[in-house]
Amino acid sequence: MSQTMYERQAKAALEERSKLIAELRTVEADSKLSAAEKRERFERIDRDVNRLEAEARDAVERGEREAEVRSLAARAGGVVTPHGGSDLPGESEQWRSLLPSGNEFRALVAEGSPGSGGYAVPTVTADKYVEHLRAASVFLRVPGINVHRFQGGSFVLPNLTSSTTPGVVAEGAAIPESTATFAGLTFAPVKYADLYRASNEVLDDAAFEMRNLISGVMVRNIATQVDKDAFQGTGTASLSGLTKAGIGTAVNLTTGNTVVKWDHIIDAFSDIEAAGATPAVIWASPDMGKALRKERENGTNGGYLAGQVTDPVIQKGLGLPIYVSANLPAKTVIVADPTRIHIGVRSDVRVAVSEDFGFDKDLTAFRATYRVAGIAVDTAATVQVIKASAS
Template sequence: MSSHIKALQERRANIWEQAKALLDTAENEKRDLSAEEEAKYQALNADLDRIDARAKDLLEAEKRSKDAEDAFAQLLARPEEGRRQPQERDSELRRWARGEVRSIDIPKPEGIAFRDLLKGTATAGGNTVPTTFYGKLMAHLIEVSGLMMAGPTVLNTASGETIEVPVTTAHSSASLTPEANPLNESDPAFAKRTLGAYKYGVLMQASTELLSDTGVDLEGYLAMQAGRALGNAFGAHAITGTGTNQPTGLITSASTGVTGGTGVAGAFTADNLIDLYYSVIAPYRNSASCGWLMRDATLGAVRKLKDGQNQYLWQPSIQVGAPDTLLGKPVHTDPNVAAVATSAKSVAFGDFSQYFVRLAGGVRFERSEDYAFNSDLVTFRAIIRADGLLVDQTGAVKVFAGAAT
């Protein structure tokens, strides 16, 4: 790790100590933060967020630089006759962008490109794997959805027919039976969850002058714009979707673990979060995909909370790129989770691998020069088909809900 990144890490720790000192001083004097102290505290929290973003960028840039050096070293070591000529690398995507073909289907990539999708982070080796157009698009979709980064189970299917997932809703139970008495029957109970394939699409247009004259990376531009739009649309439904003509959101189908007290406008206490933690049974708490999900503003409130031993529940990560923890579990943020308010489900905790995301087929891109012929515009459209559902609704994920008053 470079000295610059280490310096940022030390600065982050120092800022957090300053923030704790403000909170501790007010607590020791049995008062709330003054207006000046509150402003300083918020500024310190904003500094923490900026340092996190900067450190992540530097770490990924450092990794990319090293991977590029390794790649060039391998290329330079190859015999001249083994190298491909530039014209041999002309891809189907480039022919589509130039208008030589009207449309292409980009299916789920196989082999090395599919490994890039699984190794979706630079630090996991993703930078060493060639990136296809599909891989770039999926990376952007994941970045805009906090739930996608929390570790749901992703099912990639070639087509969009309905998938039925069988689940248990109750297990068999045994009982003490006297000698020669008949055994009591106890059968497990089953249900099934259904995953469909809802269509999300976005339309983009570019002038023929732009396509002919610009030096902008067209692949990167389309990936960023389409990925952000598709990710925002599906990400919102993955959290709060109703399940009627749209995916069923995680918060929609999660059960309530803790309800807050009255007269506090839906706010939670340290005890509420501890109770929410233990409302999820140990098998789910011990899962590698177990964690917290909330919006950024809610996390700001969590940073102020202490347990009964006067220790802060929130602990900053000591490793760049790793999430901060709350009661030892990673914290993920998603802007689609409700803000703290009366009756609002503002915090989720549990095993997010029990939330299934279904992606049907690949990402479909099409090009038309006829759609806006009179304006001399080239039209591109991007479409995905997806669904989401919490398949285990027996308590794998639970939420904190503010009181009704």
């Protein structure tokens, strides 16, 4: 295959890529498609775009290598034929040894240094990888939480804070006018982002699909941080978490109450009902989750208050599911009506790949971004944050 044919192959791949990019714009502008349908098409088109980019790059590299081989052979007094032969006696196919192998390309990989790719590209590597899975999100997993998708820089969710109480009106008397007071829950998006870079030698020579690994790690890292901030974010360069002062109702137990007990849960349950809401979830830090599930009748001899250990009801209390998360502060339990909790999503997690970053070093950059806004609670009494005493 001549170099001209390689060039045509690269050009054809790039033309197909341009058509797909135009299709991306069409999908983005199509108002008939749901967000899920758009996301599915974006993912499919992105895969095809990446494949065509790889094909074009491979064709260009093959053309450049063949040109280099022809130059070397010409200086040696031979001419390489398009099919790999040579006019030098006995040299048929031997010119292929001039093409660099994967090991010869691996200039930036130090096999003895894990930080430089040693674990990814040793002499023999399994074609799978093992990873420490991060804890799944226990905030957005709860049914009923209001997720608002919005456009623009920020948005305001109107909130009725009070209204006058109607009274008895005598026959023929004027009906007094009622008043309603509104406020607004303002959602300003914050961006969570992660960036990785890797040499193309490591990406090409790794025995497993390292690109998928990097993308997956970035997405999980962002999800874990958002989950943590949803519970204990300060609102400064982060979300405002449920445990932040003023978001929910803080219930600080007095000295000596070092463990949250079911009596405290029942109090919180009743306070939420009094606010006209319906409790539907218990979030607990690991230490308090253990204590609640092991609390018994009559001290240590009776049955478990949360249910028998052989029953699935052990995961519930007062009919509410118990979600244990290491992202809650220690000694903390939250009882809430999730339908009163609001979070805004400006854009879903996006993973982008660029070969321009570190171009002079032959590096590929991977970037993940996620823009969310909130957290807001429309009535503070519907989120009861119980904090056990430190002593």
